[in-house]
Amino acid sequence: MMKVIGKSHQKLDGKERVSGKAVYGHDIELPNMLHGSILRTKYPCAEIISIDTSKALSLDGVECIITANDVDVNNIGYKKDHPILKKGTVNCNRDEIAAVAARTKEIADKAIQLIEVEYKIKEGVYDPFEALKETTPRINEFGKGAEQFGNKNMAESFHYEHGNLEEQKAKSKVIIKKRYELPRVTHACIATSNITAEFNNFDGRLTLWSSTQVPFLYQRDIAHALKMEPSKIRVIQPIIGGGFGSKLDMHPFEPICALLAIKSGKPVQILYSREEEFIASPTRQPMVIELTTGCDENGKFTFREVEIIKDNGAYTSWGATTPFVMMQSYSSLYQVPACKFDSHAVYTNNPFAGSFRGYGNPQATFSIESNIDLMAEELGMSQAEIRLINANYKGEITGQGLHFKTCGAIPALKTVIEKSNYDKIMATPNTGRYRRGVGLGSMLHVGGGAKIYRSDGCGTTLKIDDYGYLTIVTGSNEIGQGSETVLAMIAMEELGIPKEKIKVINTDTDVKPWDVGVHASRTSFVAGNSLLGAIKLIKEKLSKKAIELLDVVTDDWEYANGMMRFNEFEIKLDKVVREMHFASPHELCMVNYFYEPPSKFQDKDFKGDVSGNYAFASQAIEVEVDTVTGNVRVLNVHVSQDVGRVLNPVGLQGQMEGGLATGIGYALTEEMIYEKGVLKNPSFHGYKMLTSTDMPDVHFYPIETYDEAGPYGSKGAGEAPLIPTAAAIANAVSNALGVRFYSLPITAEKVLRALASPTPPKEGLLREAKPVTKHQ
Amino acid sequence: MILTFKINGEWVTQEIKPSLLLIDLIRDVLQLKGTKPGCLEGECGACSVIVNGDAINSCMYLAINVDGKEVTTIEGLENNENPLHQVQEKMLEHGAVQCGFCSPGMVMTTKAYSDKCIAEGITPTREEVKKSLEGNLCRCTGYAKIIDAAEAVYK
Numbered sequence A: 001m002m003k004v005i006g007k008s009h010q011k012l013d014g015k016e017r018v019s020g021k022a023v024y025g026h027d028i029e030l031p032n033m034l035h036g037s038i039l040r041t042k043y044p045c046a047e048i049i050s051i052d053t054s055k056a057l058s059l060d061g062v063e064c065i066i067t068a069n070d071v072d073v074n075n076i077g078y079k080k081d082h083p084i085l086k087k088g089t090v091n092c093n094r095d096e097i098a099a100v101a102a103r104t105k106e107i108a109d110k111a112i113q114l115i116e117v118e119y120k121i122k123e124g125v126y127d128p129f130e131a132l133k134e135t136t137p138r139i140n141e142f143g144k145g146a147e148q149f150g151n152k153n154m155a156e157s158f159h160y161e162h163g164n165l166e167e168q169k170a171k172s173k174v175i176i177k178k179r180y181e182l183p184r185v186t187h188a189c190i191a192t193s194n195i196t197a198e199f200n201n202f203d204g205r206l207t208l209w210s211s212t213q214v215p216f217l218y219q220r221d222i223a224h225a226l227k228m229e230p231s232k233i234r235v236i237q238p239i240i241g242g243g244f245g246s247k248l249d250m251h252p253f254e255p256i257c258a259l260l261a262i263k264s265g266k267p268v269q270i271l272y273s274r275e276e277e278f279i280a281s282p283t284r285q286p287m288v289i290e291l292t293t294g295c296d297e298n299g300k301f302t303f304r305e306v307e308i309i310k311d312n313g314a315y316t317s318w319g320a321t322t323p324f325v326m327m328q329s330y331s332s333l334y335q336v337p338a339c340k341f342d343s344h345a346v347y348t349n350n351p352f353a354g355s356f357r358g359y360g361n362p363q364a365t366f367s368i369e370s371n372i373d374l375m376a377e378e379l380g381m382s383q384a385e386i387r388l389i390n391a392n393y394k395g396e397i398t399g400q401g402l403h404f405k406t407c408g409a410i411p412a413l414k415t416v417i418e419k420s421n422y423d424k425i426m427a428t429p430n431t432g433r434y435r436r437g438v439g440l441g442s443m444l445h446v447g448g449g450a451k452i453y454r455s456d457g458c459g460t461t462l463k464i465d466d467y468g469y470l471t472i473v474t475g476s477n478e479i480g481q482g483s484e485t486v487l488a489m490i491a492m493e494e495l496g497i498p499k500e501k502i503k504v505i506n507t508d509t510d511v512k513p514w515d516v517g518v519h520a521s522r523t524s525f526v527a528g529n530s531l532l533g534a535i536k537l538i539k540e541k542l543s544k545k546a547i548e549l550l551d552v553v554t555d556d557w558e559y560a561n562g563m564m565r566f567n568e569f570e571i572k573l574d575k576v577v578r579e580m581h582f583a584s585p586h587e588l589c590m591v592n593y594f595y596e597p598p599s600k601f602q603d604k605d606f607k608g609d610v611s612g613n614y615a616f617a618s619q620a621i622e623v624e625v626d627t628v629t630g631n632v633r634v635l636n637v638h639v640s641q642d643v644g645r646v647l648n649p650v651g652l653q654g655q656m657e658g659g660l661a662t663g664i665g666y667a668l669t670e671e672m673i674y675e676k677g678v679l680k681n682p683s684f685h686g687y688k689m690l691t692s693t694d695m696p697d698v699h700f701y702p703i704e705t706y707d708e709a710g711p712y713g714s715k716g717a718g719e720a721p722l723i724p725t726a727a728a729i730a731n732a733v734s735n736a737l738g739v740r741f742y743s744l745p746i747t748a749e750k751v752l753r754a755l756a757s758p759t760p761p762k763e764g765l766l767r768e769a770k771p772v773t774k775h776q
Numbered sequence B: 001m002i003l004t005f006k007i008n009g010e011w012v013t014q015e016i017k018p019s020l021l022l023i024d025l026i027r028d029v030l031q032l033k034g035t036k037p038g039c040l041e042g043e044c045g046a047c048s049v050i051v052n053g054d055a056i057n058s059c060m061y062l063a064i065n066v067d068g069k070e071v072t073t074i075e076g077l078e079n080n081e082n083p084l085h086q087v088q089e090k091m092l093e094h095g096a097v098q099c100g101f102c103s104p105g106m107v108m109t110t111k112a113y114s115d116k117c118i119a120e121g122i123t124p125t126r127e128e129v130k131k132s133l134e135g136n137l138c139r140c141t142g143y144a145k146i147i148d149a150a151e152a153v154y155k
């Protein structure tokens, strides 16, 4: 019987957060600290003729100014195609030209206005299809597209296939080919981007208070950018006001802040304004997906063939690697005998996309789930039935080599179909002003980390002190998702130490052991397993000492209420530790453990069991569409997710609801509107996120499959809730209106336009279909 | 100019520039960092504080306008017997706090609203509770738990 796991526990440092005592990057003030500000380009595509900083420098209170000419640095980014400060050319409206450090933020902002830049404006390229044309000039001078992919503006390319496509096409009774367009949306963390940097010129050490999600990769990246030794850089994470993937890449403002601190000899802080946050922080990948899928006369899927053009923007971030995740959904969400996947990220003069919760999967899932409904329609089969007969099952090894040792796909689907009254709603005639519809969407995502870096591991150090307090030093990070609470719960469960006596230390790279970082829904899984490994070691230590002290022979101790117990023998934990410490041979009660998940690297064809386990989920979403205003209202969301095992119910529910809110925004309201590379809605007023009144009722049904790879059988859960949401909503709107939408968001205007068209078009609703250009 | 006002129960007199915003007075001059800057454009509610019983966005409010008035920030909810206000307790119980950057604003908005409801002897409906929080954005929680917590204040 579990005492702690599976029961709701409040957030470990929730009191600090809810009382305003938690220290975020915005709250840090160091002695003599300066404030930094960045000059960004006026035009998204131009040549820089000259930069004159003299007026700005003479402004009282300005301490230093840097431009590309003042610094000796390396390019940054996943493809090292991104200069921190630009010279020669600017390629997108985020581009950093100069940075100022001044005594106050106002002075720094004023100084920025005084920097004179002369530009030669160029016609930019804002459409990736245009960028692929022979006649289009090269956009990123560091891009290796010509050598690597046969097209100068290709930033990254992925190809995957399994099965015999032609054979499966021949078997198909129905083939559906559709083109989907996905918008640019952004994380919109409520805390804007921030960093504080301090340089010690005695020993050449740099301290960064940074909101990164991946401190150890970040340390290495900053070191490379600044040509420093990584170990001279100490990364301290203050409390982070939202991540969602936005802090996976290191962004130019971070090394810029470090450079200002190095040059001025004083600490420097950069805080983004909300407008700057919209303009200059990452986005989800916009893309055009052309998906062809088939099924036989019984509705069994035969093949999927997909061609994706992603708008990479001007530089390449981790976001370019989202096809790793997308191809898993195309190859392995449902049983698919044959699959061919091609994805090309193309440079444009748009801002570059980064990584965002779901990592390409919401886009892929939207296309897959829409095509499934279309195939069912064509066959005259129920949308529920076609999913059930193709769903994944336990024991399956997919064409890509993903091994589903446990699988809750069918139970999840069945649950949401039943709970949402799917059949009844679908059978209800739908006329009048308000039309109701329900739609289904399922998803597959990694649940046990993802081996994409050389190690997907996490280290843990444990210490029990003379008073029976436990310190967990974990490599993993907390970005609000609640992982540190889960770690404390595991320790409470295993060691019987109460919550008040547990400390989690996880914010300082000088102290904590290595970990990849927060991504791929991995933290509870990887850090949890690492902690369990460490606990096993510390129990061995405690057991050895207790045996000696009590003169019994056992390794079957019960740990509860700060005691170790075996039959009639018992001893206080702190007493054991003190004896260990103060009596010969004088030892500390400390251990180190490193956990590396059993997942494998994929081979060069992207085949292999890449994650420790896999999460499955289905959603049935009920909407009501107002045919007069075009508004879509989400009424009910039924979510069923294979989480392996519920660790902290209240934390899990929070992840569900938060993910869904972002997913609903993606489906219905959120879109960054660009005109020729310039963002037209950089504010919360123009960029419509959900508010409290838009949130529907959420009905969550966890499926527990007890996967042996995860801590207590659990699987990663954080990203999944938003992955199938847009897909299910689009299907619901289509079922309500009989009109299908192939692009997001499904705004009121789009609905009205679709309803106004005399014969609602079945495809290519919002844009002329363009052929997907193939590269050589 | 000279400003005299009550903050978290204490009268203070402060020399300020007329253009100073209330949020800057609170965070920079008085060093009360619990009030959060989410947008400084009046759109997110992270900077909510209570002035004479009403929750307002301190980023849209000139400091001079609090002259002679009573301001409560998140720090003002703490007292010796109760380190947390009931609204905060409910938020924690219901799991309404994730990254927490919106939380002080959510707390202040809920407190102002519930104080009024309780004074008037009204128990608001769930829809009314939702409405009261409409000006406060949260990117982490999807609001459901925050609404649950705010409703629980009346139980």
Ligand code: FES
Pocket (backbone or CB within 6 Å): B036, B037, B038, B039, B040, B041, B042, B043, B044, B045, B046, B047, B048, B057, B058, B059, B060
């Ligand atoms: S900071 Fe005041 S409303 Fe956003």
Ligand code: FES
Pocket (backbone or CB within 6 Å): A190, A241, A242, A480, B096, B097, B098, B099, B100, B101, B102, B103, B137, B138, B139, B140, B141
């Ligand atoms: S908890 Fe993160 S913004 Fe609300």
